Amino acid sequence: MSSLIPLDNIGVEYKSHGQAPRKVLENLDLEIAAGEFISVCGQTGCGKSTMLRLILGAERPGTGRVLIEGRELPRPDRHRGYVPQKYSLFPNQTVLDNITFGPEMEEFGLWGRLLPRFRSRRKELRHDAMGYLRQMGLQDADAHKYPDQLSGGMKQRVAIAQALIMKPRILLMDEAFSALDPGTRAEMQRQVRHIWADTGTTILFVTHNISEALYLGSRVVVLGRDSPEGSSRVIFELNVPDSARNTSGYPLRDEMERLTRLIEGATDGGQREPETVELREV
Amino acid sequence: MLFRIDARPGRVATWTLSWILFAAGIVLYFHASGIRHADNPDDKVVPSLSQLGHGISDAFLKADADEQDSPDAANVSLARRFFNSMLWTDTVASAKRFGWSMLLLIPAVILGLHMGMFPLIGSFFLRFILFFDKIIALSVLPILFIAFGIDELSKIMLIVIGVTPTIILDTFNLTTGVPPEQIVKGFTLGANDFGVTYWIVLKQILPRVLNSIRLNLKAIMLFLFAGEMIASPDGLAFRIALLRRHMGMNVIIPCVLWVALLLYLVDLTMRVMNRRLHPWFREA
Ligand SMILES: Nc1ncnc2c1ncn2[C@@H]1O[C@H](COP(=O)(O)OP(=O)(O)OP(=O)(O)O)[C@@H](O)[C@H]1O
Numbered sequence: 001m002s003s004l005i006p007l008d009n010i011g012v013e014y015k016s017h018g019q020a021p022r023k024v025l026e027n028l029d030l031e032i033a034a035g036e037f038i039s040v041c042g043q044t045g046c047g048k049s050t051m052l053r054l055i056l057g058a059e060r061p062g063t064g065r066v067l068i069e070g071r072e073l074p075r076p077d078r079h080r081g082y083v084p085q086k087y088s089l090f091p092n093q094t095v096l097d098n099i100t101f102g103p104e105m106e107e108f109g110l111w112g113r114l115l116p117r118f119r120s121r122r123k124e125l126r127h128d129a130m131g132y133l134r135q136m137g138l139q140d141a142d143a144h145k146y147p148d149q150l151s152g153g154m155k156q157r158v159a160i161a162q163a164l165i166m167k168p169r170i171l172l173m174d175e176a177f178s179a180l181d182p183g184t185r186a187e188m189q190r191q192v193r194h195i196w197a198d199t200g201t202t203i204l205f206v207t208h209n210i211s212e213a214l215y216l217g218s219r220v221v222v223l224g225r226d227s228p229e230g231s232s233r234v235i236f237e238l239n240v241p242d243s244a245r246n247t248s249g250y251p252l253r254d255e256m257e258r259l260t261r262l263i264e265g266a267t268d269g270g271q272r273e274p275e276t277v278e279l280r281e282v
Numbered sequence: 283m284l285f286r287i288d289a290r291p292g293r294v295a296t297w298t299l300s301w302i303l304f305a306a307g308i309v310l311y312f313h314a315s316g317i318r319h320a321d322n323p324d325d326k327v328v329p330s331l332s333q334l335g336h337g338i339s340d341a342f343l344k345a346d347a348d349e350q351d352s353p354d355a356a357n358v359s360l361a362r363r364f365f366n367s368m369l370w371t372d373t374v375a376s377a378k379r380f381g382w383s384m385l386l387l388i389p390a391v392i393l394g395l396h397m398g399m400f401p402l403i404g405s406f407f408l409r410f411i412l413f414f415d416k417i418i419a420l421s422v423l424p425i426l427f428i429a430f431g432i433d434e435l436s437k438i439m440l441i442v443i444g445v446t447p448t449i450i451l452d453t454f455n456l457t458t459g460v461p462p463e464q465i466v467k468g469f470t471l472g473a474n475d476f477g478v479t480y481w482i483v484l485k486q487i488l489p490r491v492l493n494s495i496r497l498n499l500k501a502i503m504l505f506l507f508a509g510e511m512i513a514s515p516d517g518l519a520f521r522i523a524l525l526r527r528h529m530g531m532n533v534i535i536p537c538v539l540w541v542a543l544l545l546y547l548v549d550l551t552m553r554v555m556n557r558r559l560h561p562w563f564r565e566a
C-alpha cells in the first residue's frame with residue numbers, strides 16, 4: 001500500500017502568555033495509506049484534534065512535515081473533508097443551506113449565485129442534500145431549522161452530511177458521534193462504515209471510545225505521553241484483523257472485547273500479549 | 283413578586299409597566315408647571331400645556347420666519363403647512379447629514395472585516411486606527427473648518443472621525459471572534475478567501491455589526507449636533523441653539539422630544555430589520 005499521508009517526525013508547540021511554550025506533539029510518525037480507516041484514540045488533551053488540524057493544513061507543524069499525496073498543502077481544501085469537534089455548522093444558515101453550501105460555493109463561486117441558472121441548480125442540489133439528510137437519519141422537517149434549534153447529536157449528523165456531499169478524498173472526523181445515544185450511534189457507525197466501503201474515502205476518526213475505534217477502524221492508533229507534562233506521540237498501533245469481523249464487516253463480540261483489553265492493557269503500560277494480531281508498539 | 287427572577291409577566295402587565303415612567307414624567311412635569319404658573323402666570327421656564335400647544339403649532343406648522351415666500355397660513359392644508367414648517371425643514375437637513383454618515387459607515391464595516399480576516403491588512407491598519415480612534419473629534423473641529431470649509435463636508439467629516447474608528451474596531455473584533463473552525467470548514471467546502479470572508483464571516487457578524495451601529499447612533503447624533511450648533515444655517519441642533527437665545531422653552535422641549543422620538547424610531551426600525559433579516563440571531 002502506498003502512503004497517502006506520511007507524517008514524519010512531527011512536533012507541535014503552543015506558546016501561551018506567561019507560560020513556557022508547551023510541546024503538545026513530538027516525534028510523531030504515522031503513515032496513512034489510501035483507503036484506510038484510521039481510528040485515533042488517546043486521553044483528552046493529548047493532541048488528537050491538533051493532529052487532524054495538521055493533516056487538514058489548518059495548522060503547520062513546528063518540526064517535521066505533513067505530506068498529502070507527496071505534496072505539502074499549506075491550507076485546507078475541498079479534498080479534505082472536516083467534521084470538527086464544535087462550531088461545525090454555519091449558524092446563519094438553515095440545515096439544508098449548510099449542506100448545500102459546499103457544492104454551491106464550488107460551482108458558483110463568489111458571485112455566481114446571482115446568475116439565473118443558480119436557482120434551478122439549487123433545486124437539484126437541495127434534492128441531493130435531502131438524500132444525505134435522510135441517510136443521516138434526520139427528518140425532512142429538520143431541513144429548514146437553524147443550527148441552534150437542533151440538539152447536539154443532530155448538529156453532528158448535519159455536519160457529517162455537510163462534509164460528505166463534497167465527496168472528499170480524505171475525511172477527518174473529530175469525535176463526531178460523541179453526542180449521540182447508543183442506538184443512533186450504532187446506526188451512524190454502520191452508515192460511516194458503509195460510506196467508507198462504498199467510496200474508498202480515507203478516513204481519520206477521532207474517538208475516546210476504544211470499542212468504537214475498533215469497530216470502525218481498519219487500524220487503531222493511540223496517542224499518548226509518558227508523563228502528564230510530556231508531549232504526545234503514537235504509543236500504540238493495531239491493525240484490526242479481518243478475523244475480528246464477520247463477513248459483512250460487523251465485529252465479533254469476543255474478538256472485540258479481547259482487543260479492547262489488549263489496547264487498554266498496552267496503553268496503560270501494563271501487560272500485553274503480542275500474538276496473532278498484527279500489533280506494532282511504537 | 284417584584285424580585286422574582288422567574289416572574290413571567292403577561293402581555294398586559296408588560297405593556298402597562300413599560301408606560302408607567304412615561305406617565306409619571308408627564309404628571310410631574312405638569313405639576314411643576316402648575317406650581318410655577320400659580321406664582322407667575324407668564325412663566326416661560328416650565329411652559330404650561332397651552333404654551334406648549336402654541337410652541338408645538340409654531341414649530342410644526344409655521345414656516346421659518348426668515349423665509350419670505352412662505353405660503354399664507356390661512357389658505358393651505360395642514361400637511362402643506364407641516365412640510366413647510368421650520369421643524370420639518372430642519373429635520374430634513376439633519377436627516378440628510380445623518381444619512382450620509384450612515385452610508386460612510388459601510389466602508390468602515392468593510393475595512394474592519396478585511397482587517398480581521400487578512401492579517402497583513404490588519405497589521406497595516408490596526409495601530410493607525412487605534413491611534414486615530416483616540417483623537418477627540420471635537421478637538422479637530424477647527425482644523426476641519428479650515429480644511430473643508432464650514433459647510434456640509436466638515437460636518438460629515440466630524441462624524442466620520444468621531445464614529446468610524448469605533449465601528450471599524452468593533453467589526454474587526456467581531457471578525458476575529460469567529461471560531462477558526464468556521465473558516466477551516468469554509469475552505470474544506472471549496473470556498474476561497476473571499477468566499478469565506480463574505481459568505482461565511484460577514485454574514486455571521488452582520489447582525490452584531492448592526493447592533494454595534496445601533497448603539498453608536500447616539501454618538502453619530504452627538505457629533506452631528508455639535509457640528510450643527512457651531513456652524514450651520516439649518517438643522518435641528520441649529521434650531522435648538524437659536525431658540526435658546528429666545529428662551530423659547532415651549533418650542534425647545536417639543537424639539538428635544540421630537541429628536542428623541544426620531545432616534546428611537548430609527549433604532550426600532552433597525553432592531554426590527556435585524557430580527558427580520560437574521561431570524562437565526564438570538565440576542566437582538
Ligand atoms: N491554539 C492553542 N493554543 C494553545 N494551546 C493549545 C491550542 N490548541 C490546543 N492546545 C493545547 O494542545 C493540547 C492538545 O489539544 P487538542 O485539542 O489537540 O487535544 P485533544 O486530544 O483533541 O483533546 P480532546 O479529546 O479533549 O478533544 C491541549 O493541552 C491544549 O491545551
Ligand SMILES: [Mg+2]
Nearest residue numbers: 048049085174
Ligand atoms: Mg479534540
